[in-house]
Amino acid sequence: MTITDVNTAFHNEKTAQIASVRERERAFEGRIDRGEIRMVGADRYEVLTGWDRGETFTVARNAQGAIERIIANHGLDETADGTIALYASSPAWHGLGQIIPGGTSDIDEVLRLSGLDFDVVTVPAMYQWKGVVRDHTGQFHTVRTDTGAPLGAVGNKYTPIQNRQGFEFLQELVGRYDVVWESAGVLRGGKRVFISIRLPEAVRVDAEGINDLIVPYVAVMNDHSGKGQFQCVVTPWRPVCANTERFAVRDSVTSWAVRHTAGAVDEIKEARRTLGLSVQYFDEFAAEETALARTDIAVQQFHDVINELWPLDDDAKDRTLANHANRLGALDGMFRTEAERVGRTAYAAERAITDYLDHVAPRRPGKTMTEEVARATALLEGADDDIKSKAHRRLMLLRQR
Structure with a gap:
């Protein structure tokens, strides 16, 4: 003993x-x-x-x-057992979520670990009037089948795109290109969910010069609130400055979306064709970025681009003038920082603008979100893609011939 x-x-x-x-x-x-x-x-x-x-x-x-x-x-949901509804192939700074070092190719495991293994159904919208429960004809609520939690109000033509239905079309890419699921998670109580994979081939901008790395991702977002679509984006990601850039480079397709209808799943299957263009897209993207990296610009040219992106009226109020000055000051500082790394070029100007939009520009969060989550969601959903594309096109006009 x-x-x-x-x-x-x-x-x-x-x-x-x-x-x-x-x-x-x-x-x-x-x-x-x-x-x-x-x-x-x-x-x-x-x-x-x-x-x-x-x-x-x-x-x-x-x-x-x-x-x-x-x-x-982090703004991420919790699963029924109290764990964070997040799967990732590498740990985030907060150390939360279910981490599989190096990732996995098993979609069932990803759905389970991320809390995405639930379905959504529609139920009739009801209301009470003078003690009597009535049916609101033609109106429905989307509801989680695991918790019964309401997600949104929808019409009678709304057909939920289930998480597995929406995400499993990427499984073919996972198998074909030997890639793994990068991340997946649940936001806003299940109203918004996401999943992503990292494509195997990284891209280099100006390989003989600054040799800047671009990591290609495919991200898919599904909305169960009735206020958004099912969306897929091909996303260049810059690890150095944590920027995402989905410029409209030539005719390459970088994003598409489909509404929640009876024929949506068939449309999603057509996404394979879109994703097949990703290699061509990144080649063209790198070529245009390399051209910018080899184009020197003056500070005044940078200011001219800023003024076109955020025009200022002659009769602007004091508050608008102050905001404009603050924005210009922030962008100038970012341009100087990027210029120290990659030279005073159109490429540095684009980096500064993208960095400002992703991490500095004011972002008003909703009632259920922190500012950080609102910023990350806007970045993932491409809220600033139009202005990024406009900046890209404007700076391309300055490239050296």
């Missing part, structure tokens, strides 16, 4: 706990020292590097000031 010394066991356990706390503190301080995070308020920090740059989190400390837990402003 083995006899356990309770005092010794307690001492060993407390020693291990203290060592763990100290190690956590050292790791946290190390991230600050390396410039990966910075304090922006009382126990509130901002991420400065990586794809999640710009997101914030709060550190909860105990009475002794030691870190107890990190509270992320």
Whole structure:
């Protein structure tokens, strides 16, 4: 029989706990020292590097000031067992979600780990009038089958595109190109869901010069609220500055969407043709970006582009003038930073504009979203694609001949 010394066991356990706390503190301080995070308020920090740059989190400390837990402003849902509804092939800064290092090619596992393994049905819209429940003819609510939670109000022609139906068409690409599912998750209680894969071939801009890396992704978003469409986008992603850019390069197709109707699934199957153009798109994208990287521009030319993107009326009010000045100041600073890295070129100008739109431009969050989540959602959904394309076309006019 083995006899356990309770005092010794307690001492060993407390020693291990203290060592763990100290190690956590050292790791946290190390991230600050390396410039990966910075304090922006009382126990509130901002991420400065990586794809999640710009997101914030709060550190909860105990009475002794030691870190107890990190509270992320991620805006992701929780599953029934309390885990975060997120799958990823590499860990995010907040350490949340279900991580499979290197990713997986199994769609069933992705749907389960991300909390996407639920269906949506429509039920009649009902209301109560003078104690009597009535049916609102022709109106329905979308409802999750796992929780019964309402997602939105829709008409009688609305046919839900189920998560599996909408996402499994990408499985062919996963199998054909030996890629893995990159990320997947649930937002706004299931009203909005997303999934993405990373294409195998990275693209280089001006390989003999600045050699800037572009990582190609395909992202799919499904909306169950009745206020959005099923959307697929081919997305160039720049790891250095965490920017997404979906420029209208020549005739290449970079995005498409379909409404929730009875024939939607058949239309989704046609997406394979669109995705087949992705290789051609990235080749053309890299060629145009390389042309910009080899085009020197003056600061005044950069200002001219800014003024075209955000024109200022002659009778603009003081507040509008102040906002314009603040925007120009921010863009000038970003242009200088990019110019130090890639030269004072049209490419640096485009980087500055895209970085501003993705991470700095004011973004008003909805009632159920933090500013960080609103910014990330807008970036994923391409809210600023039009202005990015306009900037791209304008800067292409300056390229050297």
